[in-house]
Amino acid sequence: RKEVEQDPGPFNVPEGATVAFNCTYSNSASQSFFWYRQDCRKEPKLLMSVYSSGNEDGRFTAQLNRASQYISLLIRDSKLSDSATYLCVVTNDYKLSFGAGTTVTVRA
Amino acid sequence: EADIYQTPRYLVIGTGKKITLECSQTMGHDKMYWYQQDPGMELHLIHYSYGVNSTEKGDLSSESTVSRIRTEHFPLTLESARPSHTSQYLCASSELQGGSGYTFGSGTRLTVV
Numbered sequence: 222r223k224e225v226e227q228d229p230g231p232f233n234v235p236e237g238a239t240v241a242f243n244c245t246y247s248n249s250a251s252q253s254f255f256w257y258r259q260d261c262r263k264e265p266k267l268l269m270s271v272y273s274s275g276n277e278d279g280r281f282t283a284q285l286n287r288a289s290q291y292i293s294l295l296i297r298d299s300k301l302s303d304s305a306t307y308l309c310v311v312t313n314d315y316k317l318s319f320g321a322g323t324t325v326t327v328r329a
Numbered sequence: 330e331a332d333i334y335q336t337p338r339y340l341v342i343g344t345g346k347k348i349t350l351e352c353s354q355t356m357g358h359d360k361m362y363w364y365q366q367d368p369g370m371e372l373h374l375i376h377y378s379y380g381v382n383s384t385e386k387g388d389l390s391s392e393s394t395v396s397r398i399r400t401e402h403f404p405l406t407l408e409s410a411r412p413s414h415t416s417q418y419l420c421a422s423s424e425l426q427g428g429s430g431y432t433f434g435s436g437t438r439l440t441v442v
Contacts, residue, residue, distance in 0.1 A: 253430075262417075263436075267430045267432075310430065317362075317423075319371060322371065
């Protein structure tokens with residue numbers, strides 16, 4: 222079983238729509254959680270950390286559910302520029318484990 | 330702005346050549362990593378280091394080697410390149426206590442012909 226699993230998508234949504242997707246992790250002792258964004262043929266970049274209480278950054282909302290071992294990302298009022306692959310990242314003993322990514326395509 | 334630098338950005342090289350991919354960071358991070366990623370596929374950790382003179386193999390077996398003689402520098406070497414080594418190689422660093430995630434370099438896209 223992979224340490225981090227994501228629905229690969231793709232999620233094709235119109236501009237202005239809300240899109241949400243989850244990521245599950247297998248190690249209950251995982252310490253920190255992040256969402257990264259990776260554009261085509263570019264390096265991953267940190268989008269946001271995920272806190273137990275949930276957190277927002279503009280149009281992006283992240284949630285952590287430790288009991289069910291998943292994290293989620295919700296994008297409101299999606300923009301064309303939100304089209305990317307979103308990577309779920311989990312830390313165990315200072316080592317980060319990456320999911321394979323969820324691809325989101327926002328269309329005009 | 331990125332404070333972690335990889336060179337070269339693109340490299341096309343013949344089979345059997347020795348190559349070194351450079352990675353340097355100016356953030357004073359203790360931890361550094363090398364990932365391999367094929368187009369449209371997930372990242373695979375191939376090497377990591379917790380500090381000077383520390384190197385460990387990652388989850389994906391790799392014929393490459395690394396060294397960490399200075400905090401800021403973490404080069405990756407392939408003694409004899411093969412077409413199966415064609416991939417993108419991404420270097421990253423983070424603070425030892427984690428929690429702040431990784432900063433990635435722009436990557437080296439390697440093609441072995």
